[in-house]
Amino acid sequence: MKIVVCFKTLADYPMLTERDWRVDEQHQVDLAWVRQVYNCYDESALELALQLAHDGPDAAACETTALSIDDSRADLFLRHLYAVQYDRAVRIDCGEEVDLRFNPLAVSLLLASYIREIGGQQLVLIGSEGGMGDNRQTGFLVAERLGWPCIREVIDVVPEESRECLCVTSRREGAVLTQTVGLPLVLVIGNVLRSPYLRVPTLKEKLAGKKKQVLVLSPTDLAIAPDNLSGNDRTLVGLFRQRQDRQCVMLAGENAREKAKTLYHQYLAERLKG
Amino acid sequence: MKAAMVMHADADILLQAAELNSLLAGPADHLDSLEMWLLYHEKPPENIPRFAYPLAAIRLLQVDAPDVPEAVLHVLQQIQSNRKMDMLLFCSDGLGQELCTRLAYRLGGSSALTVERCLVVDATIAVERPVYGNNLMARIRLELRPYCLSVAKKGKGSPLEATRDTAFFETVNLPPLQIDWLKAWAIEVDEGESALAAAEIVLAVGNGVQSRENMQKMQVVADTLGAEIGASRPVVMSAWSDMNRLIGMSGHILSPRICIAAGVSGAGVFRGGIRNSRFLVAINTDKQAAIFEIADVGIVDDLFAVLFELESIVRKATAQNDAVAAQERQNGD
């Protein structure tokens, strides 16, 4: 089985303060100085794929690929993925001119083209949300482009006993769904309780990972003309910070007891009655 | 412009309707007709929401594998090829988002999810939706018809009223899709979800709670306050609380009467889940915590100290009220 995990790192937003959210004329926010982290959904997906591939009995027959569309800043992460034993680390670089933030159609075109033309994987894992545009559509669109079935909000996947199929668990509104499915398949990964964090590579593995080459591809390598990327079903026309319209009153008091009293008597007593 | 709302009878359609209804405010004046496409599995629903806009038709679409979006898409594709809508509106849940995205792709239209506002600008559709981890709002113009939108979760709000007037129901029969990749499936109902979604009072607990044991103590506080417990991602990921208690862009979006957020730092993605609370209290030891930016009242202190104290005050007050009520009843006799 060949597995590909599509991931995108993102700026560690909780590190930013109110004044850091400045949008310029080109609808850009300067986040170059903010540390990037794995999107938590992608991180779960990356670990889940490793467990699926390496911890089963036919580990030797499995091949794992980590794939990201990003600039060279992602190479650090891709080499880290080599260190945790990904077989391939691939980056698609579209250059600075292409703005993919609000263009999941183009993102899915790149990913699907790689999978079809070069990678040849049968199983795709992809985080359910994240990325600057928070589009939440990439996984679905990859499935559409490949013409494969897709399961959303996946929380676990293990090989089925016969090894022909996968056993996929996903969340539905108010329910948990377990499906036995064949390949090929796209899994959109949600909150994975079993393996939220990526394993930690040893020093030796890190060193080995650093020596490996990340495969960098351009859209042309995937037979995609630049025009095809700029086509989009939508156009960003504004980006702004919403004003917070509440004024927080900070309750003073000698200690917690007094503050709790004030909270109850001045604010909650009436409201609790409904 | 002709629009259809795609809804599914498995979930609470009155709530779905309330969310969709709010989206219609923008394009309402430009609608020539509005219909509802109601997907159902075994039997059609009896109650139909009463919309603020007149419905031209309600079309019932039966799908035999409701948990297989491919099957649903197949049905929707066929009806759209007959009806040729300019705009398709989808629910806020996972299914709504998936259908919206994939159908738009198949139809060559435009799509956007988590749409908070829909506007008509110069005869084109523009939407506003949260981006950058809910730290910014984007305005996006949709370029291609049909415009497919999945509405942002709104929290409970007030569900639309129901009508039993099924006069203009029309059952559409379409050939189903053969699904060969799905070998077996089972679905297990997971209680609790609706309790939080419908709660008037919510105690939203974050990583500051520190342990499963402490979380149990929070349950005692919540019981006394008459609140339902909700939790941030780290809390559910540590399994201190069930996944169906998750609040935020990937979980519940709530708008209770009172929300007490304790020990949450207030990441944008979390804030989206409680921002619409009518009264919001934040308790955090860190006075810089971002949660205070959206609170009505803030307390910089240890959450346990404050909440245990509050619990005991409320417990006493309740006991007193009960006693007074009992007294009055006696006097009345």
Add this chain to the structure above:
Amino acid sequence: MALSREAIVEQLQKIAGPEQVITDEQVLKENSHDRYRKLQSVFGIYALPLPAAVVKLTDVEQVSAVLKFLNENKINCVPRTGGSATEGGLETIVENSVVLDGSGMNRIIKIDADNMLATAQCGVNLEVLENQLRAQGFTTGHSPQSKPLAQMGGLVATRSIGQFSTLYGAIEDMVVGLEAVFPNGQITRIKNVPRRACGPDIRHVIIGNEGALCYITEVTVKMFTYQPENNLFFGYALDNMKTGFAILREIMVTGFRPSIARLYDAEDGAQHGFDQFAEGKCLLIFMTEGPKGISRATGEGIEEIVARYDECRKVNTQIIENWFNHLNWDPSKVQAERDFMRKNLNLGFTTEVSGNWSCINTIYENTIKRIREEFPHAEDLTMLGGHSSHSYQTGTNMYFVYDYNVVNCAMEEELEKYHVPLNAMIVEETLKAGGSMVHHHGIGKYRTPWTKEEHGSAYYILKALKDVFDPNGIMNTGTIYPLK
């Protein structure tokens, strides 16, 4: 004859009141250890003898009465406040020990803006005190990473140090006066004066005693003017630690006192994401503060000195400022670490040492080399590096950081297999080069095999303190002083 567990509890209840004496098993378990055994505690393993009771202390007279009782009956006690100790100082290794928990003595007694003195009980959380001071325009100048966790008693008892030490000094430079209770019940108060020459400075018997000599009940520290608006940040990427040490030295001996002066090696820097901005590089970080002119002049001085080293490349200061704003460990970070340890069986420890300028680079290089070559489980290491974070006129510290995967070993054996030998190598290399084996966490219970070597002939003085003040050996047995 030794008192039974039940009798100890009964007597303590009489002295301190029944509500103050806790015997709940979960509480006893949590009070039997500190962060030295953090992995075991995540899995609910408590291998040490559980204390007979935890006594919630309320006031100095009660402390005196409790200590007197323990002393008369030769019952070992373990003082405790914030519980953030990392070196086993809180472990109850003796059967039927009594934990003396001062966290309830949490009153800020006085903020004296005239004399710039802040007096607090031992259980006052440093962050609480600091926030109160800042609200009035002052600061303690003390900012250990554990600021949200640690309390005044423990901070003084461990000779702790904060991130701004290069300007404000460490806790021993901040403490003005103290109140402490000795095992025989004697309450002692050292008055608050700016300086005196009235015999040896007896504060130093109390500061750093790690609960092995006396119980600290109250602390008075200096206050400084808080003017964060003048803070300036500087960051430089460079290739070698050796160059970095040389720059730190030059800045110090030239006479500049930035509040932060740090040097990360590439491995440790990567933990903070610095590799994203300067891959494979060491990183120098400075913060200057104080009155505007001084802060600016210090910054200019630093820039001028660093400019003379071709190896250095300036890093966007926003990166540094952002790093700085997210450095401290609050309880939620501790929680996140626990969750991660449980799910990944991966954890990290640190060992902090110091050395003069002439030997610090040798300590750094030899230690890293030795661990790489000699540590039998080097293949399980996931991180090995360190940083210097506190510089002085005469030298600096080195804070070694190492993480490992726990592989093929029972939870109970994890420390013996990994942390103990790693810690030993660092201590040995440091002592060999002429440095000090503990820079700021305290000796605790695991670096005691080297206490005598550390002090050499001066161990005579150290030992005499124990003999005189704690002749029955009831104060935190096995801490600082090796078990006989």
